[in-house]
Amino acid sequence: MSDKAIRKIVIVGGGTAGWMAAAPLAKMLGGRCEIELIESEEIGTVGVGEATLPTIRFYNRALELDGVDFIRKTQATFKLGIEFRDWGRVGSKFFHGFGDYGPRIENRSPHHHWLRLRALGDMTPIDACSVSASAAAVDRFTPPVGDAPSVFNAYSYAFHFDASLYARYLRDYAETRGVKRTEGKIVDVELRGEDGFIERLVLANGTEVEGDLFLDCSGFRGLLIEQALKTGYEDWSRWLPCNSAWAVPCESVAPLTPYTRSTARSAGWQWRIPLQHRIGNGHVFCDGFIERDEAARVLMANLDGKPLDDPRPLRFTTGRRRRAWNRNCIALGLAGGFLEPLESTSIQLIENGVGRLIELFPDRDFDPSLADEYNRRMDTQFESVRDFLIVHYKATTRDDSEFWRYCRDMPIPDRLAHQIELFRSSGRVSIHDPESFSEPSWIAMYLGLGVEPRSHDPMVDLIDEGALRGHFERIRGLVRQTVDAMPSQSDFIARNCQA
Numbered sequence: 001m002s003d004k005a006i007r008k009i010v011i012v013g014g015g016t017a018g019w020m021a022a023a024p025l026a027k028m029l030g031g032r033c034e035i036e037l038i039e040s041e042e043i044g045t046v047g048v049g050e051a052t053l054p055t056i057r058f059y060n061r062a063l064e065l066d067g068v069d070f071i072r073k074t075q076a077t078f079k080l081g082i083e084f085r086d087w088g089r090v091g092s093k094f095f096h097g098f099g100d101y102g103p104r105i106e107n108r109s110p111h112h113h114w115l116r117l118r119a120l121g122d123m124t125p126i127d128a129c130s131v132s133a134s135a136a137a138v139d140r141f142t143p144p145v146g147d148a149p150s151v152f153n154a155y156s157y158a159f160h161f162d163a164s165l166y167a168r169y170l171r172d173y174a175e176t177r178g179v180k181r182t183e184g185k186i187v188d189v190e191l192r193g194e195d196g197f198i199e200r201l202v203l204a205n206g207t208e209v210e211g212d213l214f215l216d217c218s219g220f221r222g223l224l225i226e227q228a229l230k231t232g233y234e235d236w237s238r239w240l241p242c243n244s245a246w247a248v249p250c251e252s253v254a255p256l257t258p259y260t261r262s263t264a265r266s267a268g269w270q271w272r273i274p275l276q277h278r279i280g281n282g283h284v285f286c287d288g289f290i291e292r293d294e295a296a297r298v299l300m301a302n303l304d305g306k307p308l309d310d311p312r313p314l315r316f317t318t319g320r321r322r323r324a325w326n327r328n329c330i331a332l333g334l335a336g337g338f339l340e341p342l343e344s345t346s347i348q349l350i351e352n353g354v355g356r357l358i359e360l361f362p363d364r365d366f367d368p369s370l371a372d373e374y375n376r377r378m379d380t381q382f383e384s385v386r387d388f389l390i391v392h393y394k395a396t397t398r399d400d401s402e403f404w405r406y407c408r409d410m411p412i413p414d415r416l417a418h419q420i421e422l423f424r425s426s427g428r429v430s431i432h433d434p435e436s437f438s439e440p441s442w443i444a445m446y447l448g449l450g451v452e453p454r455s456h457d458p459m460v461d462l463i464d465e466g467a468l469r470g471h472f473e474r475i476r477g478l479v480r481q482t483v484d485a486m487p488s489q490s491d492f493i494a495r496n497c498q499a
């Protein structure tokens with residue numbers, strides 16, 4: 001290590017973000033740099049955030065976690081995607097699955113061929129070509145098999161897990177690799193006179209903690225990035241208006257569904273996340289359109305099982321910190337911003353935030369171009385995810401409540417307006433950030449919400465119609481066979497990874 005190497009990293013916060021940062025840093029730095037994590041049991045964690053995206057598997061794999069042990073100890077279940085109910089219009093139901101709608105044909109995306117066949121009168125839903133959607137519809141699950149492209153692995157999956165157990169799991173991992181955990185409440189953050197870098201933290205018991213690099217994982221309050229460094233917050237609530245939630249666990253019910261459910265309500269939406277030992281539920285809403293007590297009542301009236309607790313309130317402002325990396329501080333998790341729980345993107349943003357920090361790891365000179373690059377990449381991802389979420393609200397045809405009329409009529413970012421118009425006119429999907437949601441995800445949402453393309457890629461018309469029909473018959477048959485051979489998720493878990 002050079003004489004300018006970072007000697008000590010201080011992580012503020014022991015929620016999902018804090019321990020997700022500590023674990024890979026401990027693995028990578030292997031004792032060559034001191035890591036101290038400070039958390040306060042008195043303050044506690046946000047205690048939600050239990051649905052993930054498939055990239056969580058890459059994160060877990062990079063840590064070399066034992067996959068079965070992780071599932072058992074976090075009460076995890078499998079997630080093939082999200083079922084949307086009443087979005088777009090009341091009574092609608094569609095699935096955003098992880099995976100594509102079959103292989104590309106003549107280098108053209110499968111949905112263009114499907115659009116062509118539909119125009120020719122074949123009304124088979126596009127989900128018949130999706131393994132994840134077809135398996136989810138019958139509550140079946142088995143992991144994809146093999147690496148060679150085939151129907152048997154043309155899908156992906158993520159996890160639902162107990163957030164506090166996951167943080168605990170990573171804490172054990174990190175502590176085993178030398179991370180020091182300090183219990184205590186930080187009451188002061190001291191900045192260096194000459195450049196405003198963070199120098200030390202002061203705990204309520206008078207202990208002082210110095211460091212070179214500080215990770216702010218303190219949750220919504222942004223103790224370092226905002227309260228000390230005054231970085232500023234970009235408020236996106238004009239596009240993502242939900243600002244509150246009630247959360248409550250309830251007893252499990254059969255069947256154990258291998259997906260998250262998101263049901264639109266009159267002023268927001270409700271999540272349902274099945275774990276092995278309970279179901280997590282929450283009602284996300286905008287308090288400008290519904291009374292808070294009424295929102296809690298709606299949640300409690302729509303649980304599948306007996307509630308296991310009283311509902312817990314949460315408040316947030318959708319948006320992001322103006323600079324996630326400011327001076328010698330990097331904000332991860334809720335301290336860096338929050339785009340609301342729809343599509344479960346926060347944990348993925350933590351994964352990527354930690355990954356990019358490792359890629360652009362600084363020394364004590366803190367070359368500003370490293371922070372600029374980090375912020376550029378985080379900004380791109382935040383904006384791309386934001387726009388994907390806005391589509392869920394904007395593309396509605398619901399007009400049964402003031403909230404949905406607001407969403408339907410609200411102005412949206414120009415780039416997103418172009419993306420939607422492009423799809424409407426020609427079925428083409430414009431992707432701003434290749435590291436974020438890919439083409440099949442946008443297609444699932446557009447078609448599910450009722451954004452209908454007026455035409456399709458003309459190149460697909462060059463393919464022989466009979467051959468194309470035969471191809472689709474074959475793919476649908478293989479998807480059916482694949483799903484028929486899968487066990488139910490309950491059976492798969494009972495046999496392989498019961499908690």
Ligand SMILES: Cc1cc2nc3c(=O)[nH]c(=O)nc-3n(C[C@H](O)[C@H](O)[C@H](O)COP(=O)(O)OP(=O)(O)OC[C@H]3O[C@@H](n4cnc5c(N)ncnc54)[C@H](O)[C@@H]3O)c2cc1C
Nearest residue numbers: 013014015016017045046049051186218219333334346347
């Ligand atoms: C309603 C809701 C639903 C969500 N659902 C999902 C989901 O399904 N999927 C998903 O990916 N994400 C979801 N999220 C986001 C997810 O919960 C967070 O990204 C994740 O939990 C990380 O939180 P955190 O660690 O940043 O903050 P927290 O969990 O709030 O942790 C903050 C930590 O900082 C410590 N701390 C704060 N101040 C001090 C101080 N002064 N001194 C010492 N310690 C301090 C606290 O003790 C705590 O340990 C959801 C969020 C909300 C609000």
